[in-house]
Amino acid sequence: xxxxxxxxxxxxxxxxxxxxxxxxxxxxxxxxxxxxxxxxxxxxxxxxxxxxxxxxxxxxxxxxxxxxxxxxxxxxxxxxxxxxxxxxxxxxxxxxxxxxxxxxxxxxxxxxxxxxx
Amino acid sequence: xxxxxxxxxxxxxxxxxxxxxxxxxxxxxxxxxxxxxxxxxxxxxxxxxxxxxxxxxxxxxxxxxxxxxxxxxxxxxxxxxxxxxxxxxxxxxxxxxxxxxxxxxxxxxxxxxxx
Numbered sequence: 001x002x003x004x005x006x007x008x009x010x011x012x013x014x015x016x017x018x019x020x021x022x023x024x025x026x027x028x029x030x031x032x033x034x035x036x037x038x039x040x041x042x043x044x045x046x047x048x049x050x051x052x053x054x055x056x057x058x059x060x061x062x063x064x065x066x067x068x069x070x071x072x073x074x075x076x077x078x079x080x081x082x083x084x085x086x087x088x089x090x091x092x093x094x095x096x097x098x099x100x101x102x103x104x105x106x107x108x109x110x111x112x113x114x115x116x117x
Numbered sequence: 118x119x120x121x122x123x124x125x126x127x128x129x130x131x132x133x134x135x136x137x138x139x140x141x142x143x144x145x146x147x148x149x150x151x152x153x154x155x156x157x158x159x160x161x162x163x164x165x166x167x168x169x170x171x172x173x174x175x176x177x178x179x180x181x182x183x184x185x186x187x188x189x190x191x192x193x194x195x196x197x198x199x200x201x202x203x204x205x206x207x208x209x210x211x212x213x214x215x216x217x218x219x220x221x222x223x224x225x226x227x228x229x230x231x232x
Binding site for chain 2: 031035040042045048050059092111
């Protein structure tokens with residue numbers, strides 16, 4: 001089954017304790033992206049990756065790191081989490097956006113609800 | 118700073134009504150505009166538009182883009198309770214030859230359809 005998986009789905013942690021949220025897709029997609037969603041603010045893009053070893057900042061990259069060493073994985077790293085990073089996080093993927101029919105459709109993971117106290 | 122603004126922020130209608138959701142943008146390096154529907158979980162893709170004036174349709178939903186006036190609308194006719202959701206608009210930028218790389222989203226419109 002084609003899917004995007006995220007782990008963990010729920011996480012409660014304390015300020016300053018490094019954490020990684022994993023994202024994996026099994027569709028051989030080139031494009032992957034991380035978003036956070038907060039009430040009243042819609043989705044905001046954190047980082048995106050057009051392909052392996054190619055990453056770039058979205059609208060809210062501060063406090064986050066990413067890496068894309070393999071095509072299928074795109075982990076999100078919070079080196080020193082703070083309470084303002086409490087949010088719902090989504091990972092998404094698509095094939096090279098715009099090249100080919102339906103290639104621009106992003107598939108979203110189920111979300112990771114993170115609470116930083 | 119790139120900006121995408123949706124209106125209204127929330128809307129309550131009755132089944133059978135027609136609704137129009139708006140998305141305006143001020144961005145550099147526009148490449149595409151995308152609409153998503155979000156129910157209780159993750160967003161699902163509805164449309165992507167890149168050219169002005171070409172209406173995209175899927176059943177009761179349709180969307181059109183005006184690149185001169187920098188806005189898009191999403192129309193839903195004969196609404197049903199299953200249309201209740203958050204509708205998100207996003208603008209694709211910095212594409213390097215593709216339809217989007219960076220994506221900037223609006224705040225979303227919460228649509229509630231009563232029986």
